[in-house]
Amino acid sequence: MSRYWSDIVHQLTPYVPGEQPKIAGLVKLNTNECPYPPSPRVLQAIAEQTGEALRLYPDPQATALREAIARHHGLKAEQVFVGNGSDEVLAHVFMALLRHEAPLLHPDISYSFYPVYARLYGITTREIPLDEQFAIRVDDYLAAPANGGIIFPNPNAPTGMALPLSEVRRLLQGNRESVVVVDEAYVDFGAESAARLVDEFPQLLVVHTLSKSRALAGLRVGYALGHPDLIEALVRVKDSFNSYPLDRLAIAGGVAAMDDVAWFEDTCRRTIATRERMAAALRDRGFEVLPSAANFVFARHPGHDGAELAAGLREQRVLVRHFRRPERIAAFLRISVGTEEQTDALLAALDTVLAR
Numbered sequence: 001m002s003r004y005w006s007d008i009v010h011q012l013t014p015y016v017p018g019e020q021p022k023i024a025g026l027v028k029l030n031t032n033e034c035p036y037p038p039s040p041r042v043l044q045a046i047a048e049q050t051g052e053a054l055r056l057y058p059d060p061q062a063t064a065l066r067e068a069i070a071r072h073h074g075l076k077a078e079q080v081f082v083g084n085g086s087d088e089v090l091a092h093v094f095m096a097l098l099r100h101e102a103p104l105l106h107p108d109i110s111y112s113f114y115p116v117y118a119r120l121y122g123i124t125t126r127e128i129p130l131d132e133q134f135a136i137r138v139d140d141y142l143a144a145p146a147n148g149g150i151i152f153p154n155p156n157a158p159t160g161m162a163l164p165l166s167e168v169r170r171l172l173q174g175n176r177e178s179v180v181v182v183d184e185a186y187v188d189f190g191a192e193s194a195a196r197l198v199d200e201f202p203q204l205l206v207v208h209t210l211s212k213s214r215a216l217a218g219l220r221v222g223y224a225l226g227h228p229d230l231i232e233a234l235v236r237v238k239d240s241f242n243s244y245p246l247d248r249l250a251i252a253g254g255v256a257a258m259d260d261v262a263w264f265e266d267t268c269r270r271t272i273a274t275r276e277r278m279a280a281a282l283r284d285r286g287f288e289v290l291p292s293a294a295n296f297v298f299a300r301h302p303g304h305d306g307a308e309l310a311a312g313l314r315e316q317r318v319l320v321r322h323f324r325r326p327e328r329i330a331a332f333l334r335i336s337v338g339t340e341e342q343t344d345a346l347l348a349a350l351d352t353v354l355a356r
């Protein structure tokens with residue numbers, strides 16, 4: 001605290017990301033990073049930008065990247081907005097499209113950054129509880145009083161559970177007066193993307209990241225897909241904040257990542273295969289594992305406390321994520337899908353901890 005702080009700083013409750021400890025030999029399954037290195041083509045494209053070109057500012061519109069993303073989704077570049085990670089894209093979305101008189105709706109168990117942005121921008125929110133099976137229930141959103149916007153991850157985080165595209169469509173059909181943001185950070189691991197609905201619904205914004213399914217959490221690239229009017233709102237905020245959120249390395253690496261379809265499909269396939277093996281092995285050990293369409297699983301053990309399990313695993317040099325709140329998920333562990341070897345290490349560590 002300092003008397004030099006502005007009023008708003010006193011009122012902030014910042015997001016706390018998963019730890020990035022520097023412990024040798026750690027099996028790091030706490031932040032849903034990809035366990036495999038990025039496409040070699042990405043590394044090559046970045047290397048080509050590390051010379052004399054760094055003297056010059058990057059393209060403020062990141063046109064080459066927006067075109068590559070548009071190609072991938074069968075959309076036009078004017079339907080694409082890019083930012084410094086999807087967290088930055090989301091921040092601009094809150095400011096540009098979700099700040100209205102009526103409250104923003106989001107699931108009670110969801111990405112914990114949403115309430116942080118809402119607080120930063122003075123947006124009131126209404127939490128809509130997940131159902132008994134931890135699923136998003138579209139009818140509850142349609143039954144709520146007037147809203148200033150709706151946001152949810154699909155698959156949801158930290159549950160990993162996907163909402164079928166037919167349900168997303170039903171939500172859009174019943175909610176045309178405010179923006180619906182579908183945060184698809186994990187969609188490539190088995191859910192149906194709403195990107196194909198963008199031409200049909202002018203109130204839909206779909207947000208993606210290169211951090212998970214393209215192994216580029218360190219490069220900081222995210223994007224939004226939507227009607228050009230929604231994109232223009234985001235550009236107006238961005239150009240009032242930072243003209244160059246993506247540097248030359250991020251633009252070049254991002255283009256190469258979007259274009260290397262073979263690497264992308266192979267990596268998603270491997271991740272899904274390991275996830276299914278890990279989920280089955282956890283169930284064999286007595287865990288209840290929610291059905292995951294993401295690169296992590298959310299699981300609880302009837303005989304064990306979530307915080308104690310996470311601490312026990314940490315002693316065995318395996319890092320997983322545990323959320324104390326809300327109370328309803330305090331028994332769960334969120335475990336990222338690692339390599340086959342990391343999965344074996346996780347299971348061995350769990351056997352040690354469960355045997356105590």
Ligand SMILES: *Cc1c(COP(=O)(O)O)cnc(C)c1O
Nearest residue numbers: 085086087111153185209211222
């Ligand atoms: C990881 C994640 C993001 C943020 O991704 P970045 O692009 O790395 O900022 C956004 N939303 C959800 C639900 C996530 O899990």
